[in-house]
Amino acid sequence: MSVVPVVPSPSCEAVRPRPTVAVVGAGAAGALVAIHLCESAARRRIPLDLVLVDPAPEAGRGAAYATEDPELRLNVPVGGMSCYPDDPDHFRRWLCLHGESTVTARDFASRYRYGSYLAGTLGRAVIAAHGTVSVRRLRTRATGCADAADGGLELSLADGATVMAHSVVLATGPAAGRAGWAPAELVASDRFVRHPWTPGALDAVGTSGDVLLVGTGLTAVDLALALDRPGRTVYAVSRDGLLPQAHAVAPLPPVPPPPGLAALPLHLLRREVTRHVAATRRAHGDWRPALDGLRPEIGRLWQGLTDDERAEFLGRDASRWNVHRHRMAPAAAETIARARAADRLRVHAGRVVSATPHEDGGLVVSFADGRELQVAWVVDCTGPGLAADAGGDPLWSGLLTDGLAAAGPLGIGVSTVRGRLLDGRGHRERPLFTLGAPRRGELWETTAIPEIRTQALEITQSVLAGLIGAHGGRGDTDRPAGSGYDFPPAPPGGPSSLIDDAFSVKQ
Numbered sequence: 001m002s003v004v005p006v007v008p009s010p011s012c013e014a015v016r017p018r019p020t021v022a023v024v025g026a027g028a029a030g031a032l033v034a035i036h037l038c039e040s041a042a043r044r045r046i047p048l049d050l051v052l053v054d055p056a057p058e059a060g061r062g063a064a065y066a067t068e069d070p071e072l073r074l075n076v077p078v079g080g081m082s083c084y085p086d087d088p089d090h091f092r093r094w095l096c097l098h099g100e101s102t103v104t105a106r107d108f109a110s111r112y113r114y115g116s117y118l119a120g121t122l123g124r125a126v127i128a129a130h131g132t133v134s135v136r137r138l139r140t141r142a143t144g145c146a147d148a149a150d151g152g153l154e155l156s157l158a159d160g161a162t163v164m165a166h167s168v169v170l171a172t173g174p175a176a177g178r179a180g181w182a183p184a185e186l187v188a189s190d191r192f193v194r195h196p197w198t199p200g201a202l203d204a205v206g207t208s209g210d211v212l213l214v215g216t217g218l219t220a221v222d223l224a225l226a227l228d229r230p231g232r233t234v235y236a237v238s239r240d241g242l243l244p245q246a247h248a249v250a251p252l253p254p255v256p257p258p259p260g261l262a263a264l265p266l267h268l269l270r271r272e273v274t275r276h277v278a279a280t281r282r283a284h285g286d287w288r289p290a291l292d293g294l295r296p297e298i299g300r301l302w303q304g305l306t307d308d309e310r311a312e313f314l315g316r317d318a319s320r321w322n323v324h325r326h327r328m329a330p331a332a333a334e335t336i337a338r339a340r341a342a343d344r345l346r347v348h349a350g351r352v353v354s355a356t357p358h359e360d361g362g363l364v365v366s367f368a369d370g371r372e373l374q375v376a377w378v379v380d381c382t383g384p385g386l387a388a389d390a391g392g393d394p395l396w397s398g399l400l401t402d403g404l405a406a407a408g409p410l411g412i413g414v415s416t417v418r419g420r421l422l423d424g425r426g427h428r429e430r431p432l433f434t435l436g437a438p439r440r441g442e443l444w445e446t447t448a449i450p451e452i453r454t455q456a457l458e459i460t461q462s463v464l465a466g467l468i469g470a471h472g473g474r475g476d477t478d479r480p481a482g483s484g485y486d487f488p489p490a491p492p493g494g495p496s497s498l499i500d501d502a503f504s505v506k507q
């Protein structure tokens with residue numbers, strides 16, 4: 001697909017023949033928004049130009065689904081990863097059609113395959129919407145977003161171009177972590193891997209030399225799996241030294257919590273959740289269905305807390321919540337257990353206080369309790385930053401500075417109402433949306449596909465409602481009864497040129 005020249009100067013964009021929707025970020029969240037926009041706009045015959053802005057080579061992968069390591073599996077079963085909340089079997093059917101004929105909804109597919117699924121579904125949506133929706137993919141970063149004179153928005157791009165858009169969706173994922181825990185000498189060391197999911201970041205770590213992972217969540221689990229080698233010890237430390245729990249091999253259905261939790265203050269909520277978990281364990285022999293039943297409620301429970309209570313939750317409960325809620329696949333848990341039994345993986349509670357270079361090129365890391373560890377590499381697995389501008393992205397810094405965005409509760413993410421950004425004055429008229437991690441302060445649980453796909457649908461409806469108001473189009477939203485999300489062949493002689501390598505499906 002050739003990229004239609006973007007506006008070289010603002011004056012050239014005086015005429016906007018069709019409404020333009022710009023989606024910034026083409027990871028999972030951006031791909032899901034683009035899929036739903038293409039499909040809904042085509043169904044409702046709302047013509048639009050969709051501009052997808054991301055420097056990444058392929059759409060749909062982002063940080064999570066770019067790894068080609070087949071050992072790295074999804075941490076949500078196949079049945080929870082469909083693009084369509086109302087068609088949970090869609091991903092499983094795609095896997096069946098693409099070489100995994102025996103896959104079940106309970107299996108854990110490879111992360112790379114999931115990226116291929118998103119890219120493939122997007123490619124099909126683009127083809128099917130051809131004639132109504134035109135899609136441009138711009139491989140660059142968005143560096144700024146400002147009000148346009150006509151009520152739309154003007155995106156500035158790193159290559160100097162601008163995009164004028166009727167609506168903008170910021171699907172930029174989590175902000176990079178600041179490694180605020182790391183002592184200055186560690187940050188300065190070339191033996192410190194600060195962003196392990198940046199492509200190629202782990203290449204230098206190679207196959208020998210001990211490694212210290214700081215953080216013991218799912219990122220640490222992935223890296224422990226990826227870096228595990230005979231003759232190497234991988235250490236993982238965090239404040240509490242707790243690894244994520246494992247998914248059940250044969251999961252039970254979610255058990256909904258008792259009603260009325262949203263009205264409770266934190267101390268009573270904690271008590272009721274503990275009771276719910278204990279009752280579920282007694283009745284079903286497993287605590288997991290209790291947490292799975294709570295999951296759809298989390299946004300409402302979080303919103304019912306005061307800021308002080310949220311801060312208390314972060315200090316006292318979040319770590320325990322995370323290890324039970326963000327679980328690893330059973331196969332990953334088995335490999336981790338084997339590595340621990342063989343002493344190739346050691347997990348500790350601890351806090352890094354200093355790191356000094358060792359004469360053999362590695363680092364000697366000191367912990368608050370006086371222990372020392374000599375390792376070849378230290379990898380930051382503490383996860384993303386909480387503030388929207390934590391990673392220093394000029395797009396988010398500019399939005400916050402210019403008052404088009406406002407920090408979310410406790411400074412986490414940004415404030416939104418149903419995904420629409422609140423500005424510094426609390427107004428929400430701008431057609432500016434976000435989803436996923438930037439909504440964490442508002443929703444707490446918002447970074448996994450089951451939440452992101454629902455948000456993508458909600459944003460699609462809001463964006464298209466705005467376009468209908470401004471430009472016309474059919475207002476009916478319902479899919480014809482009985483129609484599923486199948487995998488029709490591309491139309492013969494159809495617009496295959498629409499599918500450039502951005503949407504190609506590497507399996």
Ligand SMILES: Cc1cc2nc3c(=O)[nH]c(=O)nc-3n(C[C@H](O)[C@H](O)[C@H](O)COP(=O)(O)OP(=O)(O)OC[C@H]3O[C@@H](n4cnc5c(N)ncnc54)[C@H](O)[C@@H]3O)c2cc1C
Nearest residue numbers: 025027028029062063064074075141142172173436448449
């Ligand atoms: C290692 C890992 C494994 C995971 N596994 C699972 C799982 O199994 N199941 C699950 O449900 N969730 C999983 N997650 C959670 C994951 O966060 C979501 O599933 C999802 O991938 C988030 O997608 P995203 O598009 O919001 O963010 P990202 O994947 O971070 O994508 C954001 C994209 O935006 C682009 N971007 C950022 N800023 C700009 C800018 N200024 N201009 C242009 N482009 C920009 C980036 O280049 C990137 O491509 C995992 C997360 C990680 C890190």
